[in-house]
Amino acid sequence: MSMAARDLSGRRVLLVEDESLIVMLIEDALADFGCEIVGVASRFDDAISKARSLAFDLAILDVNLAGARTFPIAEIIRARGIPFVFSTGYGATSIPESLNSAPVLQKPFAADDLASAISIALGRVS
Amino acid sequence: MLDRNRQPVPDDPDNTLLDARPQIVKDTADRALARHAREQAALFQFTDRLYRAASLADTYEAALDAIFDTLQCRAASILRFDRNGVMSFVASRNLSDTYRKAVHGHSPWTEGESDPEPIFIPDTAHADLPEDLRKTVEAEGIRALAFIPLTSAGRVRGKFMAYYNRPQQFDQHDVDLAVTIARQLGFSLERAQSEEDRLEAQSIRAASEKRLEQELEATKRLQEISAALVQEGDTSAIYERILDAAVSVMSSDSASMQILHPERGKGGELNLIAHRGLGDAAKFWEWVSIDSATSCGASLRNVERTICSDVRECDFMQGTEDLAIFLKAGIISMQTTPLLSRSGRLVGMLSTHWRKPYEPPLGDLRRLDVLARQAADLIERARAEEFLRERQERLRAVFNSPAIGAAVLAPDAGFIETNAAFSDLCGYSADELLSLNALDLTHPDDRPAMRRLLDRMLDGSRSNFVIEKRYVRKDGSVIWVQNSVSLTHDEAGRPLHLVKLVQDITERKVAEKRQRLLIDEINHRVKNTLATVQSFASQSLRNAKSLAEGRAAFEARLIALSKSHDVLTRQHWEGADLIDVVNGAIAPYRGRSEQGRFRIEGERLRLSPKAVLALSLAFHELATNAVKYGALSNDTGSVSISWRIDRTTGRFHLRWQESGGPAVKPPGRRGFGSRLVEQGLAQDIAGEVRLSFNEAGVECAIDAPLTEIAGLD
Numbered sequence: 001m002s003m004a005a006r007d008l009s010g011r012r013v014l015l016v017e018d019e020s021l022i023v024m025l026i027e028d029a030l031a032d033f034g035c036e037i038v039g040v041a042s043r044f045d046d047a048i049s050k051a052r053s054l055a056f057d058l059a060i061l062d063v064n065l066a067g068a069r070t071f072p073i074a075e076i077i078r079a080r081g082i083p084f085v086f087s088t089g090y091g092a093t094s095i096p097e098s099l100n101s102a103p104v105l106q107k108p109f110a111a112d113d114l115a116s117a118i119s120i121a122l123g124r125v126s
Numbered sequence: 127m128l129d130r131n132r133q134p135v136p137d138d139p140d141n142t143l144l145d146a147r148p149q150i151v152k153d154t155a156d157r158a159l160a161r162h163a164r165e166q167a168a169l170f171q172f173t174d175r176l177y178r179a180a181s182l183a184d185t186y187e188a189a190l191d192a193i194f195d196t197l198q199c200r201a202a203s204i205l206r207f208d209r210n211g212v213m214s215f216v217a218s219r220n221l222s223d224t225y226r227k228a229v230h231g232h233s234p235w236t237e238g239e240s241d242p243e244p245i246f247i248p249d250t251a252h253a254d255l256p257e258d259l260r261k262t263v264e265a266e267g268i269r270a271l272a273f274i275p276l277t278s279a280g281r282v283r284g285k286f287m288a289y290y291n292r293p294q295q296f297d298q299h300d301v302d303l304a305v306t307i308a309r310q311l312g313f314s315l316e317r318a319q320s321e322e323d324r325l326e327a328q329s330i331r332a333a334s335e336k337r338l339e340q341e342l343e344a345t346k347r348l349q350e351i352s353a354a355l356v357q358e359g360d361t362s363a364i365y366e367r368i369l370d371a372a373v374s375v376m377s378s379d380s381a382s383m384q385i386l387h388p389e390r391g392k393g394g395e396l397n398l399i400a401h402r403g404l405g406d407a408a409k410f411w412e413w414v415s416i417d418s419a420t421s422c423g424a425s426l427r428n429v430e431r432t433i434c435s436d437v438r439e440c441d442f443m444q445g446t447e448d449l450a451i452f453l454k455a456g457i458i459s460m461q462t463t464p465l466l467s468r469s470g471r472l473v474g475m476l477s478t479h480w481r482k483p484y485e486p487p488l489g490d491l492r493r494l495d496v497l498a499r500q501a502a503d504l505i506e507r508a509r510a511e512e513f514l515r516e517r518q519e520r521l522r523a524v525f526n527s528p529a530i531g532a533a534v535l536a537p538d539a540g541f542i543e544t545n546a547a548f549s550d551l552c553g554y555s556a557d558e559l560l561s562l563n564a565l566d567l568t569h570p571d572d573r574p575a576m577r578r579l580l581d582r583m584l585d586g587s588r589s590n591f592v593i594e595k596r597y598v599r600k601d602g603s604v605i606w607v608q609n610s611v612s613l614t615h616d617e618a619g620r621p622l623h624l625v626k627l628v629q630d631i632t633e634r635k636v637a638e639k640r641q642r643l644l645i646d647e648i649n650h651r652v653k654n655t656l657a658t659v660q661s662f663a664s665q666s667l668r669n670a671k672s673l674a675e676g677r678a679a680f681e682a683r684l685i686a687l688s689k690s691h692d693v694l695t696r697q698h699w700e701g702a703d704l705i706d707v708v709n710g711a712i713a714p715y716r717g718r719s720e721q722g723r724f725r726i727e728g729e730r731l732r733l734s735p736k737a738v739l740a741l742s743l744a745f746h747e748l749a750t751n752a753v754k755y756g757a758l759s760n761d762t763g764s765v766s767i768s769w770r771i772d773r774t775t776g777r778f779h780l781r782w783q784e785s786g787g788p789a790v791k792p793p794g795r796r797g798f799g800s801r802l803v804e805q806g807l808a809q810d811i812a813g814e815v816r817l818s819f820n821e822a823g824v825e826c827a828i829d830a831p832l833t834e835i836a837g838l839d
Contacts, residue, residue: 019654020740020806025661028668042809064650066736089653090646108657 008118009034014050014059016073017087018042018066022107026060026087029111033118044068051076058118060105063088063095074099083121085114168195169306176314185318186217189286189311194219196303197272199288206276206284206315207237213284221289225266232259234273235282242275242282244304249293270294274308278316286311340377344493347371351500361508365400368476368501373402375493376486378478380404380457384414384422385474385505391415396422396475404479407455410448419446421462422475429472431491433461436483452479459484463494465502473505531607531628537584537621539564551607551630553600564626569596569604576609583613584621594631606635659684665798679798682750683743686711690742694735701837702738704731708767711745715753723758728769731778734837740810741835747799748782748826756784756824763787763823776832778813784823792819811835 013035017023023040030037038056041047044065051059051073059077061070063086077084078099086095087105095104103117168191175188186204193202201220208214213233215226235242247253248270250263263271270290275282286308351367365383372381380403384396393416401408414422419442421432434440436459443449452460457479465474476498478486486494525532531548535541541559549555552567568576572595579591590612596604608629616622662683670676693702693710705726709716712724733741749758749765757763763786770779784790793800800817803826808815813830 018810019658020809021658021661021743021802022654023809024801024806025657025664028664040809043812089650089657094646107653108660 008115011035011058011118011122012038012056014038014054014056015040016042016047016051016059016065016070017062019062022062026114029114032111033115042066044070044073047073048076056082058082058121059084060118061086063090071096071099074102085117085121165196165303168192169310172307173310176310179314179318182216182315182318182322185311185314189307189314190217190219192307193286193288196307197288197300199272200291201268201289203287203289204276204284204311205233205287207233211237216284222266225262228262229259233285235275235285237282239282240280242277244275244301244308245273246296246301247271248295251293267291272296272300272304274304276308276312276315278312283312283315340374341493344371344375347374348493348496348500351497361504361511362400364504368497368504369400369402371497372476372478372494375497376461376478376490379481380479382408382411382477382479383474383501384477386426386472394426396426399474405455407451407457410451419443419448421460422477425462425464425475426472429464431461431463433485435459435485456481458482461486461491463491463498465498465505467502467506473502473509476501529629531630533559533564533626533628535564535624535626537624539580539624542623548628551605551628552597558600564624567597569598572596579611580624583611589613594635605630605632607631655687658687662687665802669798683746686743686746687739690739693742694738699735701732701734704728704733704741704769707733707738707741708745711742712749712765715749715758723764725764725766725768727767728780729771731769731771732837733835737811737835737837740807744803744807744815744826745782747802748824751799751824752784752787755788756790757787760787771832778828778830778832778835780828782824782826784825787823789821790819790824
């Protein structure tokens with residue numbers, strides 16, 4: 001386990017991702033980091049309501065959720081002052097300007113990259 | 127004394143007769159009477175002939191006969207002062223050329239002298255003559271002469287001469303006879319002369335009138351041609367007029383005009399464009415090359431006027447087919463004048479032909495030169511116009527292209543002219559466009575860029591530009607166009623027109639957008655698939671008892687994923703039927719057992735691509751487990767897969783039920799397979815998945831909203 005990941009212990013994470021296998025992959029990685037997954041959303045409406053209602057320290061957002069962009073969800077999370085990380089199969093250029101300070105993970109990514117991205121996101125907000 | 131017996135002397139250059147004649151004949155009354163009668167007859171005959179004389183020549187002949195008959199001389203002549211006042215022979219008999227030449231101009235009187243007296247020289251040997259004249263006279267064998275003046279109104283106009291080869295005694299009778307003849311001849315000549323003068327004057331007047339008329343006619347034609355040239359007109363009609371004028375100016379029988387095609391042959395070829403009166407022969411000279419044996423060929427060689435006053439004597443034509451055809455066409459003489467443009471370039475030839483040997487007068491040629499200049503101008507202009515017309519036609523064809531909108535605009539971008547394709551493109555008629563500006567048509571968002579490019583072109587920074595922009599059509603719809611704009615200038619270099627070619631590229635733009643989306647989508651799918659594979663690898667290895675087992679599980683899952691992709695690919699990733707997904711998942715196991723081990727039951731259901739992938743992977747995990755531990759791990763077990771759709775609740779129910787296998791023991795630890803089926807599938811189809819390890823056989827119950835799994839049918 002990397003140094004970055006060690007600091008993530010106990011962090012509460014909301015995961016917005018529609019591919020179940022990738023959910024499992026990230027779940028495993030986050031579990032390794034000692035993070036607590038407070039919610040997984042693979043549907044847009046579900047993600048919106050979880051982004052608004054759940055208590056979490058960080059969100060991991062797939063840019064494309066069953067064909068829809070998750071930027072409105074990111075806006076909600078940003079408005080709550082909670083850091084987040086984008087994961088995407090698209091290039092970074094497709095992120096709107098207002099949201100492009102968030103780290104972007106290009107799929108597929110290694111567990112260490114995930115940890116670094118989360119650390120950067122947490123560091124920027126605190 | 128005078129010898130009265132002399133006989134008329136016939137033409138006798140050798141003087142043989144004269145010498146043989148007896149000199150003295152006895153004078154008798156009878157003879158005197160006879161001579162008198164003969165003289166009277168001769169004078170009477172002379173008078174009669176003078177009256178009937180049709181010409182001066184007749185008059186002279188009559189006079190010479192009378193002189194011989196009456197004066198019995200050996201030779202005679204008639205001389206008159208010519209226009210220059212020189213006494214010149216007009217008729218003579220029995221005189222040598224040498225003598226006539228030697229005494230030409232000699233006269234005892236000056237022209238117009240009053241009341242001249244006849245002069246008789248009885249013997250040259252004793253006469254007071256200049257020495258050279260005496261020698262000339264004696265060389266001719268003359269020993270006696272008579273100079274008889276011919277007068278008109280009492281003034282000397284000429285003389286007649288009688289010559290003798292022996293000394294002669296002239297008596298009064300001889301003088302009277304000579305003066306009588308001279309008077310008669312003088313009157314006659316006066317009359318004939320005045321008639322001749324009248325006729326000549328008349329003929330000169332007629333000729334000059336005709337000449338004047340011709341010149342007037344020629345001038346008129348030249349002016350007409352000038353006028354025709356100034357007006358826009360049918361070029362070939364003007365060629366015809368030039369030919370008519372050439373025939374008229376040159377008084378020729380035929381004429382032809384040729385245009386030089388410098389690009390043909392070596393040194394160019396002449397093409398006959400019009401002719402007058404050449405008939406069938408014209409065909410032979412339709413094209414004339416530089417080595418042609420014709421006047422135009424010669425003029426092509428030396429770029430000078432060629433005149434053949436008689437083709438039968440023209441060096442370069444001898445023995446040629448051209449000559450034969452000229453003669454067959456009745457052409458005997460011709461001239462060719464090169465047509466030179468103002469810049470001195472040879473553009474053609476103007477030829478005229480005659481049916482007789484003929485050398486055209488200088489004046490005619492000068493007038494022809496005027497005509498030739500006009501013809502050259504016409505050819506030049508016709509060529510320039512032809513060139514312009516062809517180019518305009520080409521440009522017009524381009525402008526009227528049905529595929530590309532074209533427009534001519536003022537420098538302020540206001541439309542001046544548009545083609546039909548442009549109207550089709552923007553929806554405005556050509557008339558409506560006249561009151562519009564290119565920027566009016568441009569989508570507001572694209573106007574600044576368009577304005578910038580136009581300004582840069584107008585300030586000279588660039589001569590043309592291409593822009594892809596949007597037009598707002600008359601009906602409000604938006605299309606994408608590619609605009610190619612270039613600028614033309616007037617003679618002073620000021621911007622004159624914008625020329626604009628417009629192509630509708632909406633389809634391309636839509637296709638580009640679609641392609642961009644497609645690439646994004648492919649990228650997204652590929653990356654997600656790779657992440658899926660990453661998850662497979664991670665999970666397979668994490669849960670495996672050995673590396674080999676992990677690798678085998680990973681490979682099997684990868685192949686299952688790939689097969690589900692195959693199913694989707696066959697349907698263009700639009701979905702697949704559930705039955706095909708089930709059959710695809712169990713196919714690897716079905717092959718090595720009898721058909722009876724699987725029972726499949728359910729109505730046809732079209733699945734979404736996501737459901738296809740999720741169910742395929744779930745069935746793979748279930749089947750793998752069945753083969754390893756469940757109903758398919760012995761020879762007797764079977765698997766029932768059945769589903770139904772509850773239309774009232776809108777839910778889908780599927781059951782995987784194993785039976786006949788070994789007694790099932792619940793796994794000690796929940797593996798990836800279970801997780802994938804229970805959590806993964808449930809998440810992907812937003813449903814509930816219950817996996818039960820019942821002792822009688824593994825059971826998997828799937829319950830999902832139809833809307834989540836059903837695809838477009």
